[in-house]
Amino acid sequence: MSKKITTIGEIMMRLTTSGHERFVQSDSYQVTFGGAEANVAISLAQFGMSTSHVTAFPDHDLGKKATAYLRQMRVDTDFVYYYEGRMGLYFLENGSMQRSSRIIYDRFDSAFSNFDGKDIPWETVFEGVDWFHWTGITPAISQNAADMLLRALQIADKKGIKISGDINYRRNLWQYGKSPLDIMPELIRYCDVIVGDNTDFENCMDIQANDWIDACYQAQKDFPKIKYITKTKRKSISASHNQLKGILWNGSEVLNSKTYDITHIVDRVGGGDAYIAGLIYGFLHLEEQEALEFATASSVLKHSIPGDANLVKVEEVMDLVHDKNVGKLLR
Numbered sequence: 001m002s003k004k005i006t007t008i009g010e011i012m013m014r015l016t017t018s019g020h021e022r023f024v025q026s027d028s029y030q031v032t033f034g035g036a037e038a039n040v041a042i043s044l045a046q047f048g049m050s051t052s053h054v055t056a057f058p059d060h061d062l063g064k065k066a067t068a069y070l071r072q073m074r075v076d077t078d079f080v081y082y083y084e085g086r087m088g089l090y091f092l093e094n095g096s097m098q099r100s101s102r103i104i105y106d107r108f109d110s111a112f113s114n115f116d117g118k119d120i121p122w123e124t125v126f127e128g129v130d131w132f133h134w135t136g137i138t139p140a141i142s143q144n145a146a147d148m149l150l151r152a153l154q155i156a157d158k159k160g161i162k163i164s165g166d167i168n169y170r171r172n173l174w175q176y177g178k179s180p181l182d183i184m185p186e187l188i189r190y191c192d193v194i195v196g197d198n199t200d201f202e203n204c205m206d207i208q209a210n211d212w213i214d215a216c217y218q219a220q221k222d223f224p225k226i227k228y229i230t231k232t233k234r235k236s237i238s239a240s241h242n243q244l245k246g247i248l249w250n251g252s253e254v255l256n257s258k259t260y261d262i263t264h265i266v267d268r269v270g271g272g273d274a275y276i277a278g279l280i281y282g283f284l285h286l287e288e289q290e291a292l293e294f295a296t297a298s299s300v301l302k303h304s305i306p307g308d309a310n311l312v313k314v315e316e317v318m319d320l321v322h323d324k325n326v327g328k329l330l331r
């Protein structure tokens with residue numbers, strides 16, 4: 001029986017310059033949609049999981065188009081709502097060689113930021129759900145979004161659902177009068193798995209540590225529900241060439257995946273979301289080390305795919321993990 005995963009968060013319209021053109025020279029943009037949590041749901045749907053996403057869009061054609069995009073990607077949209085506000089946007093300029101990629105956000109007063117979620121039937125949302133995933137982007141958007149997420153976490157925890165949180169500290173997002181330390185600790189305490197590095201720990205959990213492993217031990221002491229902490233380690237040789245590996249702390253030791261040399265990157269946006277989606281799948285189906293290898297390979301493959309979402313199958317990830325059919329012409 002397929003596992004069921006629910007995610008929550010804002011989805012924006014993404015406008016990408018043609019090829020590797022700069023903002024100042026591009027006169028056409030490719031339109032798609034993306035959001036960290038929805039990217040996770042889409043990736044898991046490609047793995048054959050049953051997924052649903054909770055969000056709000058403006059009640060006009062762009063909101064309907066975004067909903068259709070989720071359906072196209074096999075994500076359940078029963079809990080997509082339409083609300084006052086606009087469609088959040090972000091603009092992407094893909095870098096190349098030594099020139100970095102750039103993103104410009106335009107998400108103020110979005111429908112999701114205004115949405116209070118008071119009418120969401122959370123008991124129905126979480127019926128039969130095995131895993132719930134959120135990120136630190138959602139509570140950074142607005143007090144409404146933070147309150148809605150807290151309610152969701154409380155109910156998911158009460159129902160015994162596994163919970164993962166990608167802390168994803170975004171300094172520029174916290175603009176509504178609250179700091180991360182006012183909001184995030186209460187949310188993190190419900191998590192079984194978190195994604196974070198020392199910057200996230202310091203700004204969202206008030207943990208100062210000498211290194212990442214020390215921070216992990218402190219996090220588990222302060223937030224005893226946490227069983228796993230994970231992150232990726234990326235070396236950017238250029239915008240087109242990165243090295244990547246996954247790291248997983250299981251409460252007693254640190255596991256490392258093999259390191260991948262990723263050349264000729266097509267699109268690295270969503271690589272972290274592909275990683276946590278792979279890890280969720282791995283935790284539901286594999287042993288710890290296998291789960292970590294699956295997660296890292298998932299992220300690596302995302303770098304070959306335009307757009308926010310990782311559109312690969314389990315078999316393709318497993319082939320990369322076991323170094324089979326890599327780069328071949330499959331007929």
